[in-house]
Amino acid sequence: MSDLTQAQVRERIARRLASRHRKEKLFRGLGIASIAFGVMAVLLLFSDIISKGSGAFVQTDVQLQVTYDPALLGIDEVNAETLIWANFTAVIREALRARFPEVSGRSEKRELYSLVSSGAPFTLRERLQANPQLLGKTEKVWFAADDDVDTFVKSLDDSAEGFRGRTSEQMAAWVQSLRASGELKKRFNTTFFTNGDSREPEQAGIRAALVGSLLTLMVTLALSFPIGVAAAIYLEEYAPKNRWTDLIEVNINNLAAVPSIVFGLLGLAIFINFFELPRSAPLVGGLVLTLMTLPTIIISSRAALKSVPPSIREAAMGMGASRMQVVLHHVLPLAMPGMLTGAIIGMAQALGETAPLLMIGMVAFIVDVPSGITDPATVLPVQIFLWADSPERAFVERTSAAIMVLLSFLIVMNTSAVLLRKKLERRW
Template sequence: MNNMTKSHALRNQEKVRSRIEQNLKRRYRKEKIFRGFGIASIVFGLLCVAVLLTDIIYKGHGAFFQHYLQLEVQYDPETLGIEQVDESALALANFDGVIKDAMKARFPEARDRRARRELYSIPSTDAPFALRDRLQQAPQLLGERETIWVMVDDDVDAFIKSLDEIEGGFRGRVSERKAGWLMSLYESGELQNRFNTQFFTSGDSREPEQAGIKAALVGSALTLLVTLALSFPIGVAAAVYLEEFAPKNRWTDLIEVNINNLAAVPSIVFGLLGLAIFINFFELPRSAPLIGGLVLTLMTLPTIIISSRAAIKAVPPSIREAAMGMGASRIQVVFHHVLPLAMPGMLTGAIIGLAQALGETAPLLMIGMVAFIVDVPTGITDPATVLPVQIFLWADSPERAFIEKTSAAIMVLLAFLITMNLGAVWLRKKLERRW
């Protein structure tokens, strides 16, 4: 009887053990599947980012290079219509005629009106201004001959750049006769691909080959400067008050809830707020870094306040207790001990908030920073645009060359964003203290 009971108990134990092992195998199998889904999602996300970056770089790398045409020009006073070099004479001089004479001398076979119109469209419309600047720098060249390099038209630049990508080249608006002239110039070395410094040194333009991002970069810098000057001290002061001095009651709870809610409000709402208050009520100048900085300050403040409060909470209570035990007042404890120790986290939050503000477009569109800006702004009240808005404008342009400009501007913007985020990580690692 005892043996039967023991064998029955052993069989039950085996069944229980078998059931447990099956459950464990099933659970381990589910964990592996879940882990596999997690790894697959990470790999898929990285692949999407890699494809996106590859596409942007492939489309935009050509904007950093521009083809230049070698011309032998004659600064003929009769063609220019001037007798001396001064500012008033240069403003009326016929530099376009000098360019046309150089092109006719290079391709004398272009005789009819249509052929010459195609021939004259090879240099950029910026070429006469390049000659004017050159003659203004060296007045002694009047009446002399000189070899000079000028930019080519955007269609010409696109055709030459496509020679290595598409067999026969991307024709676009280039006729067969014009393509023959371009191939002759390219093979003789009179068309060269050079680094496009004008992309970083000039403002926007209707002509793709002349368009640059300097005005947008300066506008972004001025706008972020206003944002930093306003949002960081106000955000830190609000965080210090709420965390160290504010009484814990329904009003402070209401303020905290609203700050958390404002961090999730769509950015275009802040643009509408800026349009209603700063432009319509206070009548501040539209499309200026000042009002752009004010709007981005409203958008950035919740992020800075939340991150600053988290940094203050991370300071150990023993620091406060030790300082107060040595006779320090509440204000001395906060400003001499707590605030310096929390500053790395505050700076990190501020940099992340500014990086977010740098990439914003919607609120700035609402306050008019979508204007066509050629001149580089010199102050916070001058008309300006920012880099994301410049990208938005170029993306809507029909010319093929603006596709390169758009992708190149995105690359510059991503470089700034990555630099700012890396700076935040470096500050946190450099200044943080382990408790």
């Protein structure tokens, strides 16, 4: 009877162990499947963005032989005043007619003139301004093609016919002729990094948005980091433990979870309506993002201060150091790596924010590059938002390319935070 009971017990234990092992394998499989699904989703997202945005880094250019004819330009000499009124459009149209002399009808000429970008006259103006001796002479110049032509040329690599869109058969024939003669090429799109925003996709760039983001982040970092670190030091090292400090801690934790658009409404009500600061300025954007990132920096700074062993404080006090000397000379240097990590993460969060900046007017159409924190500006996420809402097909690839640039900055910032933490952290 005793042997039978032991056998039953062993059998029951074996069944329970088998059931536990099955559940562990199932749980492990679910974890692996979750990770695989997340990685697959990220890869699909990145592949979609890269496939759509890689074309924006290449621009189709058309080469024309232009003559700086004073009669067509309507000027006799080159100076700042005459260049303003010079008719560079007539010079470009004459070059197009000379390249395609068979074009005679008014509608055909109108379509021929749309072969190159509407910004081509500015290219000639810059060249003539840089070299006044070109007046009356002839040279070959590369011009950016129109966005429809650019889209058609890029699609020719994917199919024999290509995506014509608004490109007619006549325009396609002209493109093929230029391509066969080597007068049409795809080159690196420097305009995307050197120009501001534009209504024309082939002239649109991210320089103004990048500078605006940089100025906004500079204001945010200059305000949020010292204020956040000072608040963390006070709450962790000096503030008494009572109901008021508990209330402050609860509010700080709650503010870290408040939707970002609420901070935008707060900035609109206080900084713009009450203090009457300029709209669409990096100064106001930095103030709003400072409010948003402060809870993150305070929480991470307090965690870094808590990680410093109490023995450091006790040893310093035992040597006669004051409370301030203990904090500034011993605790703060040891906690600084964690604080810097929290600050970098907070800046990365601020770099990707759009909603609070829309509320303070940074959705404005900005062409000029801002030169200060009070100039009108936009930021990269808002620029992406504006381009995504544009109907032109060429803006699709520029939207994806801007997302690629933004993600690159975010990846660099988060990677820097991880490496900084790994390099400077100390294990006690």
